[in-house]
Amino acid sequence: MxxxxxxxxxxxxxxxxxxxxxxxxxxxxxxxxxxxxxxxxxxxxxxxxxxxxxxxxxxxxxxxxxxxxxxxxxxxxxxxxxxxxxxxxxxxxxxxxxxxxxxxxxxxxxxxxxxxxxxxxxxxxxxxxxxxxxxxxxxxxxxxxxxxxxxxxxxxxxxxxxxxxxxxxxLPDYPFNNCNKYKQKLDLKGSPLLLTFGLLSQNKGIESMLEALPELVSQYPDLVYLILGATHPVVKKQHGETYRQYLTNRVSELGLEKNVLFHDKFVEKEELCNYILASDIYVSPYLSREQIVSGALTYAIGMGKAIVSTPYWYAQEMLSENRGLLVDFGYAEGFKNSLLYLIENPEECDKMRRNAYDFGRKMTWKNIGxxxxxxxxxxxxxxxxYSGTKNRFNFLPDQLPEIKLDHLKLLTDNVGIIQHTNLGVPARHYGYSTDDVGRGLAALIQLIDSQEKSEELWKLITTYMSFLEHAQTDTGHFHNFMSYKRDFLDEEGSEDTLGRAVYGLGYVISCPYLSKNMRTLAHTLISKAGTQMKNLSYPRAKAYTMCGLYEMLRAGVDADSFESIFNSRRDAVRAVDSLIDRDTFESIFLSHADSLVDLYEANRKEGWEWFEPTVTYSNAKLSESLILAYNYTKDRTYRKAGLDTLDFLTETQWKGDFFDIVGNKGWYSWNGEKPIFDQQPIEAGYLTQAYISAYEAVRVRKYLELARYSFEYFLGRNRLQIPMYDSLTGAVCDGLNCDGMNCNQGAESVICFLLALSSLNKYADEAYSALFQPAVRSEGLTKKKNLLAANRID
Known part of the structure; x- marks a missing residue:
């Protein structure tokens, strides 16, 4: 070799x-x-x-x-x-x-x-x-x-x-021996010594042998039947020692206490072989014909034992050509007659033993190896x-699905978006969440660009804006959870809730297709949240806020654009001193960007290019926010941190032909094991958005391909090869669990799907072009420099 x-x-x-x-x-x-x-x-x-x-x-x-x-x-x-x-x-x-x-x-x-x-x-x-x-x-x-x-x-x-x-x-290779040497070694009596061994369970059929013994013992009082082996652990766990006790009772009833021995133990191989070599006759009284192999019978054959067995499949084949005797299942009389024949005809017995032993030479472990x-x-x-991509995921479509809002509309009533479902049916007792409404606005605004001015989009956007206006507190923060009875359930939501609200409002302000009144209201709500935005401490809240502010700043929106409407209609909006100007929003945006870079520098180490010691939730949104900061400022510090962390997420989750998202079952620490399950579709959706932002920033072709693959996570390019998206209803399942798909279809899942679909739709022709040459190979990404190869699309 x-x-x-x-x-x-x-x-x-x-x-x-x-x-x-x-x-x-x-x-x-x-x-x-x-x-x-x-x-x-x-x-x-x-x-x-x-x-x-x-x-x-x-x-x-x-x-x-x-x-x-x-x-x-x-x-x-x-x-x-x-x-x-x-x-x-x-x-x-x-x-x-x-x-x-x-x-x-x-x-x-x-x-x-x-x-x-x-x-x-x-x-x-x-x-x-x-x-x-x-x-x-x-x-x-x-x-x-x-x-x-x-x-x-x-x-x-x-x-x-x-x-x-x-x-x-x-089987182990032992010389052809007589039994006495090993009987003495193990201090065993019995002339003859009969043996059955193996883990004890009812299918062993030992009761048939017990029924055959009284007449044999009357003729050969020194005969001993040794039953060797512990009870099978599964049997013991489920039924205890019921079968062993039944056999013990039967021995007493038949008066065989001196002739039947139970050795209740699991013996190691060497000791087991000694027991086999010590026996005169091996008995295999199994009750089931459907036994395709038996290690116990194999050992008995290879050690040259005289054998009596029931005719299960393996025994029929192995004991042919005079290598043993067969007795019908449960036939005590047959066992008695066969054993008498072997005891009373020693020459025939020895010939049978030799036949078995010679046949066994071809089964020694040396030859088997x-x-x-x-x-x-x-x-x-x-x-x-096989090519994993071709064979595992050949069911994937060769184009993006059409935008379908049926499920989002099903979850939306005249108040807001119902958070969760029970197997796709809105579960009203969970109520509503600002988290979903804020992200829902971001998704809907992107759809306006692709669907022009759709009446159904206008209605949904108006409902969501109404919810956010009602959810804002006097301090400028936002409540998060509202019951179905329209009662808020918290003093205020988390910092993430604030960030997600700003995320959606920023998209509203930047959208030229919306009325100026609607955009002014959004600007008013963000302005009132200004102090809260400045004082954020959690990284994801900063990232969401940055994504919303980026849309405003990118669109060139200024407070002056809305001042006249704001001043003339102050009674129509909730009290706020004044609209925040562009410079203030920019200052908040850059402050958060700098703090994320500082967080990255503080936590990065060899093999761990991340903002924190743990990869948790909404991960790609952190990377995307810095890539957007680079787009706005052209500061390469932001680009490096954004791309490095996005590449780290890729290396952590890309398996060569599918994304294996970090699961919520414990999350992933730098010195720990990555959890596989409770994978959330939000992570795939945010990855898609981040890859599109990276592609727009640096035009590296791989990011466009990765965006397609991360989006296809929803369509079945995942560990379980299960589509999470229902093309008939537009619903998306809530996750991948160790026992399969989470069939609930809540608001977060469908919103993140729509965010991803809208982002990728901008480049659908390139991502699904027949001329598109894959840059991400099936062997996966193991080195960041491969990912960052400058294969650019101009």
Missing amino acids: NKQLKVLFIGTYVPKECGIATFTFDLLNSVSGVHDDIHCEVIALNDPSEIYNYPEEVVFQIERNRLEDYYRAADFINQSDADIVCLQHEFGLFWGNAGDYIFALLSGISKPVITTMHTIIKEPEPEYRISTEKLIRYSEKLVVMSQTAVEMLKEVYKVPDEKIEMIFHG KEYNAVFTKALKQYRP
Whole structure:
């Protein structure tokens, strides 16, 4: 091999007491033992609240009931240098419907997956069929452990031959031995010694063996039946020791206390092998035919044991050609007769043992490791990685959606915008919010430019202006929350509330399509808020205020423009001494811009180009406000801070073909882990606006492309590949959670969607042009200098 092959295993892992954990451990060691240039690591699955002291090869852990852990694991795999992923699949290992949480991982990785199928269902319920078919689709190769499993995949699931690999269950390599040495080592009695081992559960069928024992014991009083293994942890959690107690009671009823032993413990592999080697006959009385593999039976075969088993699928295949005896399910008489035959015919018994042992040589872990390695090598040669953009998001439209105000109008009554919905139906008990009204005004004013003077826009704008005029307090601040009964619920809102109100009012003042009366009222409300605006301390409140003031300043609006109307109609507006002049607004604007730059310089550090130690909410609005400050002043200090922080948001959230927004479930600290879920659509909307502002400021083509991609977050370019926008109603879902989409459709979500759509609409032809050459590559952005490459559009 010219380079080291790196294999990443996914499954439960030692020291967890679980058959698949042991299998994964043995498989890893067999693969890594094939050649010095094979390096193996593990992603281990844990039950909720489990903590293990794992060996060093475990590099990542999944708490199997946490969907976000599967997404994180996918990110880890993509960023790792693993060549291939080897998944141990058993439905019960993974949470979700038929274990479908695993597909959050498989759908997001760009490495070939080799899946070892520990269970195959011949007649699956619909959810298990769907889950199996998805597993087949995501796997480059499927490894099964019997020819029966091969035929089942082909017949039931129509899997092509070339996708299936048959590799036996592995086993340790021991010499062919008699039992006495190991009986003495373990201080075990029994002549003969019968053994059943494995995690105890009702499907083991041990009661059938107990029923067979009285007549055997009457002829062979030294016979001992050893039942080795702890109760299965899932069974114990749900039912306690009910099954074990039932068996114990039955032993007493049959008078077998001297002949039946229970060893209630999980034994490590070496000790387990000693127990198997000490036994004369291994008994496998499973009750279910649908058993496609059994590690216990495999070990018994490979160690040359005489075997009596029920005819489950795996046993039928493995014990053919005189390698063991089969007894019908639950047939105690059959067990008795088969065991008598083996005890009373030692030569036939030894021949059967030798047949089993010889067959088992091909199943030793050394040979299994070679076979898996050959499959890995073959899969790597055949693997053709998919383009994430083409395959994951090929459902996205090739043009922007039309502007649709149905849902916004549904939320708006003659008072204001109802904040929240219950599954899309306005939830009146939540009342109204100035936060939504202020941003709603900004969105509507931008739509006037694109829709000219629409009557429906005029009505909405008038309603929102009326709300803000009523919400302003005597100090110039604004109430935020109003009940459906039209009572304000606070003394005054937060600083963010003030900033959002100014944000909307600034747009109103700058809009030439609105009446002078309407714009004068907006100027009056902002003027009254002047003292409050000067004294802001929170960065987002400053950013919102700057965005509103920028619209005024950019439009060249001055107090003189409204003075005559203001003076002649002072009785028509709420009391204010005078309208604030342009210089005062500019002073406030620049003061806030300088303070944001100072905040950035105080908190930035290597790998953390941000205003604060934590990335929280409304993030891109901070960057956008400084980019607007640069547009107004041409001061490169503002541009640098604005673009640096916007690029940092990109690097933090851009995954190469979609935006993975910082979630509200804890937010993202500079020395912490980025939360994945409770993603809010406001962040995608503000990113789109910020990218458009960046594009207008510096004409770097990448910003236009990123604006398109961040907007497409609403349309399904997100981690869950779920459209959040409903093109029929114009509604937008409220977020992405670990269990799927938040189907409530509140005011904030649709407003931020409209803000983003209006911004991107200005450049729709360029963003969706067939001649548009992507500047953001699918491998993602890892270095800021790549993002800032001066590919300009003049």
